[in-house]
Amino acid sequence: MNARRALLASWLALLAATAGCGKKGPPLAPLRPVPAAVETFTARRLGDTVRLTLTVPSKNTDGTAPADLARLEVYGLTLAPDAPELGLDDFLKAATLVDTIEVKPPARPPAEGAPAPPPDPRPAQGAEVSVEEALAPAVREPFTPKTDTRAALGRPIAVRTLAALTPDDGPARTYVAVGYSHHGQRSPSSPRLVVSLRPAPAPPAGLSLTYGETTFTLTWTPAPADPWKPIWTVLGYARGVNVYEVKGEGTTVPAPLNPALATGDSVDVPLTAFGVERCFAVRAVATEHGQTVEGALSPPVCATPRDTFPPAAPTGLAAVAGPDGVSLIWDANHEPDLAGYLVLRGEATGGPLRALTPSPIRETTYRDTSVRPGVRYVYAVVAVDNANPPNMSAQSAHVEETVR
Numbered sequence: 001m002n003a004r005r006a007l008l009a010s011w012l013a014l015l016a017a018t019a020g021c022g023k024k025g026p027p028l029a030p031l032r033p034v035p036a037a038v039e040t041f042t043a044r045r046l047g048d049t050v051r052l053t054l055t056v057p058s059k060n061t062d063g064t065a066p067a068d069l070a071r072l073e074v075y076g077l078t079l080a081p082d083a084p085e086l087g088l089d090d091f092l093k094a095a096t097l098v099d100t101i102e103v104k105p106p107a108r109p110p111a112e113g114a115p116a117p118p119p120d121p122r123p124a125q126g127a128e129v130s131v132e133e134a135l136a137p138a139v140r141e142p143f144t145p146k147t148d149t150r151a152a153l154g155r156p157i158a159v160r161t162l163a164a165l166t167p168d169d170g171p172a173r174t175y176v177a178v179g180y181s182h183h184g185q186r187s188p189s190s191p192r193l194v195v196s197l198r199p200a201p202a203p204p205a206g207l208s209l210t211y212g213e214t215t216f217t218l219t220w221t222p223a224p225a226d227p228w229k230p231i232w233t234v235l236g237y238a239r240g241v242n243v244y245e246v247k248g249e250g251t252t253v254p255a256p257l258n259p260a261l262a263t264g265d266s267v268d269v270p271l272t273a274f275g276v277e278r279c280f281a282v283r284a285v286a287t288e289h290g291q292t293v294e295g296a297l298s299p300p301v302c303a304t305p306r307d308t309f310p311p312a313a314p315t316g317l318a319a320v321a322g323p324d325g326v327s328l329i330w331d332a333n334h335e336p337d338l339a340g341y342l343v344l345r346g347e348a349t350g351g352p353l354r355a356l357t358p359s360p361i362r363e364t365t366y367r368d369t370s371v372r373p374g375v376r377y378v379y380a381v382v383a384v385d386n387a388n389p390p391n392m393s394a395q396s397a398h399v400e401e402t403v404r
Contacts, residue, residue: 032183034062034068035059035067036061037178038056038179042054046283047294050173051132053129054190055129058125066125070180071101071179072100078139078171079171079172080171092178174194175193176190204220204282207220207281207299208301211271214271216270216271217269238287239284241283242258242262243257243269243280244280274306276305279302281298307385312335312383313382313395314393315331325368325403326401328399342384343368344356374403379400381395382396
């Protein structure tokens with residue numbers, strides 16, 4: 001009897017243990033994607049303004065797309081050269097919020113028959129966005145972090161590079177961009193951009209603008225000769241000028257027109273159309289220790305180019321007399337604004353050559369049938385363009401012919 005009871009108790013304990021294996025625990029929190037870090041992030045110092053440009057992420061940290069991204073926040077913090085490195089949390093607590101960029105959600109096809117949604121001005125994922133910060137006096141003041149003396153005793157001493165050991169190496173402004181999901185989860189940090197706060201160089205003096213048939217030329221007063229320039233170049237110093245086009249209301253095209261820094265005293269800009277006013281301005285540029293600072297924009301100079309440039313004189317004119325006239329042929333001109341040619345004729349006895357064609361002809365041949373036998377004629381051709389008023393080339397070489 002005791003053996004039966006022991007066996008029954010063992011069997012019941014086994015059933016209880018088996019049932020416990022299938023018991024459910026508390027529910028786990030759903031996995032939520034985190035937006036990927038801003039990878040493309042650049043900064044340009046333009047006088048007392050910093051222009052920051054970034055590309056909105058389109059993926060999450062796990063590689064899935066589209067990104068769960070509600071907004072981007074850009075922060076700036078001015079630090080002294082010897083300031084300790086701050087972690088992201090400490091950096092964001094101390095930094096100034098430069099701008100918040102609300103991001104447009106991924107597009108979804110509208111329901112059948114539904115009206116199209118109104119335009120959304122927010123940038124989409126993958127778009128390039130620019131924000132600006134004015135370098136006001138308060139922004140230039142370096143942040144002084146509180147330090148724990150006891151913790152600092154065991155911290156290794158930071159070794160600064162030789163390039164940073166300069167008398168004018170002052171505070172610099174550091175920028176960071178982070179994204180936030182719709183659930184408030186923060187992305188990893190973008191690269192940290194360091195912008196020098198050194199005084200910006202003054203714009204060059206004596207800016208003037210001229211133009212030719214195909215180019216504008218901006219000229220300014222050259223900087224004084226520097227005999228140490230080769231040495232500064234080796235050490236990473238650079239001085240020059242960037243040229244910008246100025247549009248209406250004084251705004252400039254963001255990118256300079258010159259692909260490389262102009263280190264001389266002039267820059268040529270292609271002339272694409274006559275009769276259209278264009279305005280230009282320049283910024284002086286200084287690069288030291290890898291930090292580039294562009295100065296304030298100079299006052300603009302403007303010009304409305306007029307087409308006063310005639311075509312080239314036609315070449316290869318030849319004449320052949322026949323029984324009832326003189327046939328002319330010449331080489332074609334290749335100016336893009338060519339309107340055509342005027343054929344001129346005079347008599348070999350002297351006097352001016354007069355146009356046989358009242359308006360320009362496009363052909364490079366002409367037959368003169370208004371000739372008198374036995375008279376020796378002189379011919380020339382001129383090219384005419386489409387300008388208003390039109391420009392006329394010099395006369396081609398003269399040819400003479402007599403109808404017998």
